[in-house]
Amino acid sequence: MINCRSAAELERLARVNALVARVLAELMGAVAPGTTTRALDRLAEQRLVEAGAAPAFKGYHGYPATICASVNEQVIHGIPNDRKLVEGDIVSIDMGARLDGFYGDSAVTVPVGRISPEAERLLAVTQAALERALAVVRAGARVHDIGAAVQQHVEAQGYSVVREFVGHGIGTSLHEEPQIPNYGTAGRGARLAEGMVLAIEPMVNAGKAAVKVLSDGWTAVTKDGSLSAHFEHTVAVTATGCRVLTLRDQAVAEAV
Numbered sequence: 722m723i724n725c726r727s728a729a730e731l732e733r734l735a736r737v738n739a740l741v742a743r744v745l746a747e748l749m750g751a752v753a754p755g756t757t758t759r760a761l762d763r764l765a766e767q768r769l770v771e772a773g774a775a776p777a778f779k780g781y782h783g784y785p786a787t788i789c790a791s792v793n794e795q796v797i798h799g800i801p802n803d804r805k806l807v808e809g810d811i812v813s814i815d816m817g818a819r820l821d822g823f824y825g826d827s828a829v830t831v832p833v834g835r836i837s838p839e840a841e842r843l844l845a846v847t848q849a850a851l852e853r854a855l856a857v858v859r860a861g862a863r864v865h866d867i868g869a870a871v872q873q874h875v876e877a878q879g880y881s882v883v884r885e886f887v888g889h890g891i892g893t894s895l896h897e898e899p900q901i902p903n904y905g906t907a908g909r910g911a912r913l914a915e916g917m918v919l920a921i922e923p924m925v926n927a928g929k930a931a932v933k934v935l936s937d938g939w940t941a942v943t944k945d946g947s948l949s950a951h952f953e954h955t956v957a958v959t960a961t962g963c964r965v966l967t968l969r970d971q972a973v974a975e976a977v
């Protein structure tokens with residue numbers, strides 16, 4: 722069953738997701754050569770706790786940290802550590818939070834200093850793929866319209882969509898129905914309805930689609946060593962489109 726949230730529930734989801742967006746914006750600003758992903762993780766946890774929220778990933782199936790920080794060929798679920806980021810790296814930061822019983826989830830891939838034109842293009846294409854996915858969301862659309870939009874854009878640019886990990890419904894649990902693959906056939910899958918809340922998260926590899934999980938049991942990397950990017954927004958389905966609950970501009974606007 723896919724949950725449809727009441728107006729009151731949507732406001733609670735809006736609050737936790739705005740918090741996630743605001744903290745993610747601060748983390749983006751803290752990314753620089755010499756910074757460690759552990760420092761980003763500490764900052765993230767501190768900000769969530771200050772706001773009365775809890776990290777959503779920490780303890781989830783034993784995951785040990787507040788954020789996932791995935792560098793270069795790491796696709797997702799990179800565990801924060803003391804390795805210093807260096808100019809030219811890209812780092813995907815994924816963060817989830819729980820506040821007042823509801824969950825928020827968002828991710829962004831950030832350049833560390835100046836990066837190669839190829840890395841710039843990967844970030845732009847992945848972000849555009851997420852935007853194209855959001856553009857097809859509305860009551861009456863189908864779940865696989867989302868993946869079809871992502872896949873079409875990514876493959877037209879010569880990149881690959883990761884198949885092993887998917888987006889998801891989100892609400893009073895971090896992961897709810899439906900699963901939202903980043904590939905598929907438009908017109909297929911469950912019909913979207915007003916009040917559904919979805920975390921849409923394309924993961925895009927510059928090279929081939931295949932990934933493997935490292936021996937830490939978490940870090941997913943591209944098999945061919947190519948760069949990978951990840952952008953994620955949590956959105957609420959409306960009659961005519963969607964409300965992006967993790968919009969960072971709005972989060973910054975509300976924060977000042």
Ligand code: MF3
Binds near residue numbers: 920953
């Ligand atoms: N955004 C990812 C997801 O929705 C991150 C989960 S990390 C985990 O699955 F640690 F919680 F697994």
Ligand code: CO
Binds near residue numbers: 826888922
């Ligand atoms: Co997610």
